[in-house]
Amino acid sequence: MKRTYTILALLVMTMVSLAKEKVNVKYLEEMELVSVVAHLADVPGYNWDKQYVLGEYLNDVDSCFAPYKRHPAVEFVRKKLEPHGFSWDFPMAVARRFSIVNGKIVYKKDLVAGYSDYYKRISKANEKKFLALLQKFYTDSRFQKFYNNHLPLYKECEEAMQTMVDKIDFGWYDRFFGPKQYCEQNVFLGILIGGANYAVHNKKSAKGKDVEIVDAVMGCCSRRDGRIYYGPEYTLPIIIHEFNHSYCNPLNEEVWEKISDKATELYTPNAEFYKSEAYGNPLYVMNETFVEACVIRYLMSHPELDLNGFTIEDWIQIDLRKKFYMIRDIIKVLEEREANPDLYKTMRDFMPRYIEAVNNYKVDSLSPSTLSTP
Known part of the structure; x- marks a missing residue:
């Protein structure tokens, strides 16, 4: 009987997972x-x-x-x-x-x-x-x-x-x-x-x-061969990005007192540029950086995704042009989260390491560390 209950529980969990994965x-x-x-x-x-x-x-x-x-x-x-x-x-x-x-x-x-x-x-x-x-x-x-x-x-x-x-x-x-x-x-x-x-x-x-x-x-649709077209090289990462906000923003807000000094140190000399990009304060920039780093981790863990020849490095370069200077450092530390699921059961459990990575960033160098490939 216990085995039957276990099988039923697994089936229910699978059905719930499948239901969540269908987005219309x-x-x-x-x-x-x-x-x-x-x-x-x-x-x-x-x-x-x-x-x-x-x-x-x-x-x-x-x-x-x-x-x-x-x-x-x-x-x-x-x-x-x-x-x-x-x-x-x-x-x-x-x-x-x-x-x-x-x-x-x-x-x-x-x-x-x-x-x-x-x-x-x-x-x-x-x-x-x-x-x-x-x-x-x-x-x-x-x-x-x-x-x-x-x-x-x-x-x-x-x-x-x-x-x-x-x-x-x-x-x-x-x-x-x-x-x-x-x-x-x-x-x-x-x-x-x-x-x-x-x-x-x-x-x-x-x-x-x-x-x-x-x-x-x-937004951003065009026509190709007379048909409405959304290019996968920009559409897929952007969708992943927008959904990431619901996870990343609250986590950044929870730890903001512990990273705000470093974030402000990065933001202040680039404030006019960030404002021109609709990032009106340091928290917005940290949200975008965290979100984008998680997008890259998704792309790294899904190499089968066809992005029309667009590479992970191409996407990182776009982030650097937006002055998300910490992007490589955050990508690298997030690798630990994936490698240690028993130690960090949720991203909230991982935030102390995230805080450490942010505060260890050398703003005066503006040269992110080498990306680690999984």
Whole structure:
């Protein structure tokens, strides 16, 4: 009987693992609505030109919504929201807070209020006013008709991205960082996001449990041979990157007092550059460095992944151009985490070694140590 229970337990664990590893791709009307308004308001992260956004779609958006360039919703974003942080990832965070049901914007009541410092970037009063103005824009501009007319394009994007997402080993996250018991992962698309990609985090209450919602919101599509195309050499590492944020950011925040001096020492002489890259403080740079080092560890442990000839060293060089100078040192120390799973059962258990690696970095040299290949 004991053996039977053991087999059943293993089967259940396998089924749960398989369920977690299937991540579906969706194009959401709510996200596109907010993206269009942000684009009309010239919000950073939504004001790309045709070099980064599918030209045919950009033309459709600009021609269709030209009469609404001064709509109250657009003016509210431009004058009241964008100066206080409504840019880059945050419009997509707002879009995930509501649903469109029968043409009406409905706020999601199952979300945990204020999760991930949401209300530090928008007041509850401004959020309420924005959603009311967004409803007016939705009706006035006949946005639903525009969205429905482009459903074939959105579907093509979904299918092209799904072929990329299906190549990712989502079980790696639990193995590498330690398991999350209640976590929902999604990939959403937005053509107007262009050359940017975002991680958006929420929590919702479901059957008495808080479920973490981790969204990777992806832009950057093009056409190849007439079909929507997402290149694996940039798409796969970026998806891995965006999901890494939900693990790496909280860990960095937990140990911030122990690494902040070193992080600030690195940040200060490069502050203007980092700000130009939307990394407005040392914590953001450390989050990105940690996230990117974990991306490289994923790529190293999955040599079968076809990146169109793009190499690990190519990706590291991109990180160095972003001035993530600690990248090689963090990659190297993370090798210990993988080599000693019994000693470090989760990434949280490993953080003392991470702290040591950060604080041992010689800022004045800016010459990361030699990469160790597993």
